[in-house]
Amino acid sequence: MPSATSKQSTLPASWLLSPRKEQRTCPSPGRQQTSLKSTAALSTVSPPSAVKSVRKGPKKDAKAPTPHKKHTPLIPIDPSKKNYNKRITDVLSELSKTEKNIGNQWKAQAYSKAILSISAYPKPLVSGKEAQDLPGVGGSIAKLVQEIIETGTSERVQNEAKDERLQTISMLMRVSGIGPSAAAKFYDELGVRSISDLLHRPLTRHQKIGMKYFNEFEKRIPRAEMDRWQAIIKDVLEDIDDRFVVTIAGSYRRGQDTCGDIDVLLTHPEFTTSSSSDETPNSNHSVLLQLVISRLHEKGYLTDDISLGDVKYMGVCKLPDVPNTEAHIHRRIDIRLSPIDMYWPAVFHSTGSDQFNRWIRSLAAEQGYTLSEYSLRTKDKKSGAVGTPLRISSEEDIFRLLGVEWRAPEQRDW
DNA sequence: AGCAGCGTTGGCAG
């Protein structure tokens, strides 16, 4: 059902390809509040039919003799297994969170890494020493593990729980758009002591939205609702051009029962890395993504825009209200536009998890490659010089080139 | 010393 909205010129889908380089996106600066691109009414296109549906992971057959190397630190874990050391990892999670709140990125990650391998350990740990054999667990964490085994907790964690400043900062960081730096500044320089104090402070657009939906954003999205969004988005986009390929990635693609947000990957058969050059797109993106976003707005699905660039949109959506029914919850939605020839690296990236991505990217680096959502390329460890992108025609290609056995998305749920 | 790699926003310097 074609929308009955503004009709104008009817562009053939192929204009998508029209190699237009330059053309800086020009968010007029004079703006005050309304800054994101406004809805430039572009119009519909109605080519063939036959909607492409979501691509699924490829079969994983021909594993072929691969250049197997030894796996890095972390050896892939089976997320479906039981955690025999939850008591321990729960405490370590607190420490990781604290470090993150303080802005100690690396310490926070170090704890997370240790948590990963301790969670995968096949039996209850009985000593810190035993723990230290695990990848990512060094002297400090081993000592903590010992303390946790003996006392059930850690003195440090207990003390941090009593630290008002830390607790407040931790609370403030639950607002989307407030990170360690802003949280500390709010507390130390602006006297903010509660979420409600923020209402009287200058906030960025993102932070305002984070405040507005503070409670709603903390609610998980049931898989059934994710299924609805998948159908809705496909439907809306089909209206623009039925050759759009929509993939809901992230935790949804990894099979999770509930998700934190909706990660949409969008591509189109005719949308390739246009013109020539680079492995980082830029040309026709802009118009296309904006068209998609404005259409979703018109249909009433989007309620707020956090950010909108040429390739990535971050915003808020909500299912249509139904009379005499509880209102639906506002959800965070991310939409990424990818040229078709970069689709596989893009799904791979968007499927995650983030820890899995970090792991496999580290592995790639060790082997003299660099992996991003755009490509897998060789990269000289010394000079940093990168090669031309390798041909990637499936997710399996990425695994194979890195000498890693294929893992279905469900097995990447670290 | 490195820790994955990248997009968008917003502040600041010039």
Place this chain on the structure above:
DNA sequence: CTGCCAACGC
């Protein structure tokens, strides 16, 4: 305004 960079997020 452009260019750069920190912050924040995916």
Place this chain on the structure above:
DNA sequence: GTTTG
């Protein structure tokens, strides 16, 4: 905080 070179 931990691992690597």
